[in-house]
Amino acid sequence: MDIEDSRDPRRDPIGVFDSGIGGLTVAAALKTLLPSETIFYIGDTARVPYGGKSRKTIERYGVEIGGLLLAEQAKIIVVACNTASALAVPRMTDVFKVPIQGVITPGAAAAVAATKSGRIGVIGTRATVSSGAYGKAIHAIDPKVRVFSEACPLLVPLIEEAMFEDPITDQVLERYLAPLLAQDIDTLVLGCTHYPLAREAIGRAAGPGVTLVDSAENCALAVKTLLEERQLGAPDDQLGRLDVALTDSTEGFLRTAQDALELEIGDVQLRTVQASE
Amino acid sequence: MDIEDSRDPRRDPIGVFDSGIGGLTVAAALKTLLPSETIFYIGDTARVPYGGKSRKTIERYGVEIGGLLLAEQAKIIVVACNTASALAVPRMTDVFKVPIQGVITPGAAAAVAATKSGRIGVIGTRATVSSGAYGKAIHAIDPKVRVFSEACPLLVPLIEEAMFEDPITDQVLERYLAPLLAQDIDTLVLGCTHYPLAREAIGRAAGPGVTLVDSAENCALAVKTLLEERQLGAPDDQLGRLDVALTDSTEGFLRTAQDALELEIGDVQLRTVQASE
Structure with a gap:
């Protein structure tokens, strides 16, 4: 018997990639929606x-972290990092055969569905905001929507x-959100997978008239659809688990995210992304 | 004629290494003290x-950045980053033949010279503070001094x-310095090469009774001594220059440091630390 043929690719893990631990918000949404799936998460700490x-x-x-996830037999790669989704997904789609799912398109779809006034704010890292990726994705769905962003x-x-609950964070948020609120937005995209961890503080600063949208849940739905289309969903008898590998052992961050998300994490490993090692 | 022999090693550059652009505070001190020396700076941005x-x-x-500096013929490597000085200098000293000068020992010496009460505070990154490197270096000079640190x-x-001048920075500083001020320190080590850029705000938060010590100037003096001992100082006829290489092209940071330090920078290059490229 050919050993390779005996492997059931539906049991292969969903590979999830983030620059750090923020993408665990996406892993948490995947676990809730797809409890049979095993998730292999790499944070490039x-x-x-x-x-x-x-x-x-x-x-x-x-491309480097994608390679590590493929070495783990990932059947799909979820780029659970807005910066990498905005900047690296086109290149990753060029070089890898497995489907690549970023968080921008699902976040944009959720924002367009949520807005009534057609005025959407986006917050993110400097790289995400400069890329204009959310604006492009939102306008691809509805060109009439106005998009305002702030790094x-x-x-x-x-x-x-x-x-998460700190007067300093509140002041920083007030300053960042002021120009967006001045534009009368009614929807705010949390365009960084870290941000849902501070959802309450962001909600306070944005005020009750603004709907917060994060891409985690919508991204999980997009992954579900992709797996169904390709008939790659894990069989129901499988008990999914979440394994985490980090490129540096900074346990503090991991504990913060784990506590905030009440996540059960299986194996935690250390990886290197140094090709010479 | 042997081409290699024609090179005058005294004209080789001083290699300076930092994780980012904070180490330019050390490069600026070197330029002032040793105007004939050429400095090759690498920031691992x-x-x-x-x-x-x-x-x-x-x-x-x-070790990787040290290798890049040696490829530039560095006659000495200055680790102008407190975190790397605290954690990487022993390993770099093991593997490289050129002298390695960090910033911790000079900073510790300056602090011991400055304190009257024998109570020194140290601020730095989490990695520098956890390493206890300043405490060890200070106690090696004077075991009776009390050292209090805060990440x-x-x-x-x-x-x-x-x-640099912002109420949010002032509040963050007040919070970080409170436990040190409660210990009645009279000297505060700026244990990160970024911090001198915010020297005024730190001075305001620390109050007039506390002397601020940064290692840049003392580190430059230590480099001068080392070069004299090894007869490696550049001849007086040489007009020194400062070249900068970054591992990522984030010009914003560079401009911030350059403006704050009024530094004249020659060539700016982009390097990779990826062995496979």
Whole structure:
């Protein structure tokens, strides 16, 4: 018997990739929606954050981490990082045969569905905002919607310090959101997978008239559809698990996300992305 | 004629290494003290910040960037990054023959010279503070001095946003310095090469009774001594210059540091630390 043929590709893991631990918000949504699926998550904590770095560097990181996920037999790669979704997904789609699902398109669809006034705000890292990826994705669905964006470079460090409920975070948010609120937005896209961890503080700063949209849940739905289309969904008898590999062992971040999301994590490993090692 | 022999090693550059652009404070001090020396600076902006990462990862990065500096004929390597000085210098000293000068020992010496009460505070990244490197270096000079340290993980992001004069930075500093001021310190070590860029705000938060010590100037003096000992100082006829290479092209940071330090920078190049490329 050919050993390779005995493997059931439907039992292969969903590969999830983020620059750090923010993408665990997407992993949590996948676990809830697809409890039979095994998820292999890689956080590139050795090189986090991506948000201030260039397209070329982020493309290279995306292809490297994608390669590590394929080595884990990933049947699909979920880019659970807005910066990498905005900048690396086209390159990853060029080089890998497995489907690549980013978080921008699902987030854009959710925002268009949510807005009544047709005025959407987007917050994200400097790299995500400069890429204009949300604007393009939103306009591809509805060209009449107005999109206003604001880079929030301090939000990820504040969230990684677990300062979810803190007057300093509130002030930083007020400052970042002021120009968007001045545009009378009624919907705000949390365009970074870290941000849902500070959802309450963001909601307070945005006020009750603004609907917050994060792409995690919609991204999980898109993954479900893709797996069904390709007949790659795990059989119902499988008990899914979440394994995590990090490129640097900074356990503090992992604990912060795990606590905030009440996530059960199986194996935690350390990987290197250094080709020479 | 043997071409290799014709090279005068005294004219070789001083290699300076930092995780990002903070180490330009050290490059500026070197330029002032040693105007004949050419400085080749590498900022590892593709993987910045180092401050929250593990010893093993920071050691690997130090050896990689050290190798790039040696390829530029560096006659000495200055580790102008407190995190890398605290964690990577021992490993770099093991593998490289050229002298390696970090910033911790000079900073510790300056602090011991400055304190009258024998109570020194140290602020730095999480990695620098956890390493206890300043405490060890200070106690090696004077075991009776009391050392109190505090990790300030938000300071580097605030400085990279050029928020030197900002009520948010002031509040963050007040919070970080409170436990140190409660210990009646009279001297505060700026244990991260970014921090001198926010020297005024730090001085306001620390109050007039506290002397701020940064290692840049003392590190430049230590380099001068080393070069004299090894007869490697550049001849006086040489007009020194500062060349900068970055591992990612995030010009925003570079401009912030350049403006704050009024630095004249020659060539700016982009390097990769990816062995496979």
